[in-house]
Amino acid sequence: MKAYKIPEATVVRLSIYSRQLSNMRKAGVETVSSEEIANSVGVSSAQVRKDLAYFGEFGTRGVGYRVDDLLGNLTKILGLNREWNLAIIGAGKLGSALALYEGFRQRGFSIKAIIDVDEKMVGQDLAGVVVDSLDKLENLIKEHDINIGIITVPAMEAQRVTDRLVEAGVAAILNFSPQVLRVPPDIVMRNVDLAVNLKVLSFNLSHNS
Amino acid sequence: MKAYKIPEATVVRLSIYSRQLSNMRKAGVETVSSEEIANSVGVSSAQVRKDLAYFGEFGTRGVGYRVDDLLGNLTKILGLNREWNLAIIGAGKLGSALALYEGFRQRGFSIKAIIDVDEKMVGQDLAGVVVDSLDKLENLIKEHDINIGIITVPAMEAQRVTDRLVEAGVAAILNFSPQVLRVPPDIVMRNVDLAVNLKVLSFNLSHNS
DNA sequence: GACTGTGAAGCCATTCACAGCT
DNA sequence: AGCTGTGAATGGCTTCACAGTC
Missing domain, CATH: 3.40.50.720 (NAD(P)-binding Rossmann-like Domain)
Structure with a gap:
C-alpha cells in the first residue's frame, strides 16, 4: 500500500474526524454532512471533503455520509483495523x-x-x-x-x-x-x-x- | 507588539532553536552558523535564516551568530523574558x-x-x-x-x-x-x-x- | 573564502465555485 | 433542493541562488 502524497495536516485531521465520528455513532447519529463534521472539528467543509477525497468517495451526493461507513473507512485508512x-x-x-x-x-x-x-x-x-x-x-x-x-x-x-x-x-x-x-x-x-x-x-x- | 504573519511552523522551530542554542551555550560554544543550527535540528540552513529573518538580522556575514546574542534575541522573541x-x-x-x-x-x-x-x-x-x-x-x-x-x-x-x-x-x-x-x-x-x-x-x- | 540576508521561483495546502448525483 | 466530489485559483511556506558583508 502506498499513499503518494498525503499532507501531514490531513492525516492529523482524519484522526480527529475518526474520533468525532466515533462519538457521533455512540450518540446514535446515522448520517452526517461534511458541514457537520467540519463544525464539530472547527475546519471548513471543503477541507473535510478534500481530505477524504485523497482516499476515495465515501459519501452520497445530496445526502451526506453514513457515520458507520465513514468511520469504518477511516479506521482502515488510519491502519487502526489491526493491533x-x-x-x-x-x-x-x-x-x-x-x-x-x-x-x-x-x-x-x-x-x-x-x-x-x-x-x-x-x-x-x-x-x-x-x-x-x-x-x-x-x-x-x-x-x-x-x-x-x-x-x-x-x-x-x-x-x-x-x-x-x-x-x-x-x-x-x-x-x-x-x-x-x-x-x-x-x-x-x-x-x-x-x-x-x-x-x-x-x-x-x-x-x- | 504585532507580528504580522509568522507561520506556526516557524514559531515551533524557533522554540527548538532556542533549546539547541541553550545546550550549545552550556557546552561553551560561542559562535555558530545557520548550517550548524540546521544540522542540530534537522532542517535546512536556508530555513533557519528565513525563520530568523522574520524578526531582524542577528548574525554577521562571513562569521555566523554569537550563541549568546542569538539566544537572548530568541528568548525575547518567544516572550520568555518574563514569567x-x-x-x-x-x-x-x-x-x-x-x-x-x-x-x-x-x-x-x-x-x-x-x-x-x-x-x-x-x-x-x-x-x-x-x-x-x-x-x-x-x-x-x-x-x-x-x-x-x-x-x-x-x-x-x-x-x-x-x-x-x-x-x-x-x-x-x-x-x-x-x-x-x-x-x-x-x-x-x-x-x-x-x-x-x-x-x-x-x-x-x-x-x- | 565564508556565511548571512533576501528576492524570486517552486512547491504544497487550502479555499473557491460549480458540475454532477440523488 | 441538497450535498458531494473536484478542477482551478489562491495563498502560504520552503528552497534556491546569489548579492552583500566581513
Whole structure:
C-alpha cells in the first residue's frame, strides 16, 4: 500500500474526524454532512471533503455520509483495523502516566512492555504490565513484536535508547524527550515536546496585543 | 507588539532553536552558523535564516551568530523574558506527571495552582504546590494572575472547565483532553492529543510499505 | 573564502465555485 | 433542493541562488 502524497495536516485531521465520528455513532447519529463534521472539528467543509477525497468517495451526493461507513473507512485508512504493540521506555512520572492513560489503551494500541533503568521501578505493575529492566530491551521488543517505542527517558539517554529500539526492530518512535533524535529514514518518528508547546503559547501571547 | 504573519511552523522551530542554542551555550560554544543550527535540528540552513529573518538580522556575514546574542534575541522573541503563571486543571495521572515534569518547571513558566474535583486529591502536595478544589478555580486564577491554563481533565468536563478558565481571565489554554474546545477568538489555544499522535504513527506505518 | 540576508521561483495546502448525483 | 466530489485559483511556506558583508 502506498499513499503518494498525503499532507501531514490531513492525516492529523482524519484522526480527529475518526474520533468525532466515533462519538457521533455512540450518540446514535446515522448520517452526517461534511458541514457537520467540519463544525464539530472547527475546519471548513471543503477541507473535510478534500481530505477524504485523497482516499476515495465515501459519501452520497445530496445526502451526506453514513457515520458507520465513514468511520469504518477511516479506521482502515488510519491502519487502526489491526493491533499495534507498544513499549514505553522510561517509567518516570510521564512514562507511568502514559502507561495508565486511558487514551493510550484504546482500540488497536496495546502496551506490551514498560522498561526503566531504575532497579527500584523494575517489578512494579502499571495497569497490568510489569516494569522490566533496561537490559531486557532487545529481548522484549522481539518477544512481543513491538512496532512502536514511546520514549520518556531523560534527554541525555534518549538517543541511546532510540538506537537500541531501532536496532531491535521497532518501526516507529513517539518521542516525548526534549531532544532531536536521529533515526534511519525508514523509521517513522513523531515528537511531542511539552516545553515547545508552552513556548509557542508564550510567543502567541506576546504578539497578540 | 504585532507580528504580522509568522507561520506556526516557524514559531515551533524557533522554540527548538532556542533549546539547541541553550545546550550549545552550556557546552561553551560561542559562535555558530545557520548550517550548524540546521544540522542540530534537522532542517535546512536556508530555513533557519528565513525563520530568523522574520524578526531582524542577528548574525554577521562571513562569521555566523554569537550563541549568546542569538539566544537572548530568541528568548525575547518567544516572550520568555518574563514569567508566565500556569494552572493545571486535573490532578490525575497526566496532570500530576506534568506538575512534576522538569520540562514544565523551567525558566519563565511557574505552576501556581493545581486543581481537581476529586476531594481525595485536594491537599496533596505536588512539587511544592498544594492541590486545590475545583470550586476555588476562579479565585485561584485571579489571586495568582494565571495566564495559561493546562487542561488534563476527562473529555466530558473539558469544555466546562475551559469556559470557567476563560471567564476567569486566562489568556491561553494548553489542552491535553481529546476534545475540540471552543474558545473566543482572542484566547490562544494549543492541543496536545496523545491518541491522535498514535493514530498518525499508525497511518504512516500502514502506508510505508 | 565564508556565511548571512533576501528576492524570486517552486512547491504544497487550502479555499473557491460549480458540475454532477440523488 | 441538497450535498458531494473536484478542477482551478489562491495563498502560504520552503528552497534556491546569489548579492552583500566581513
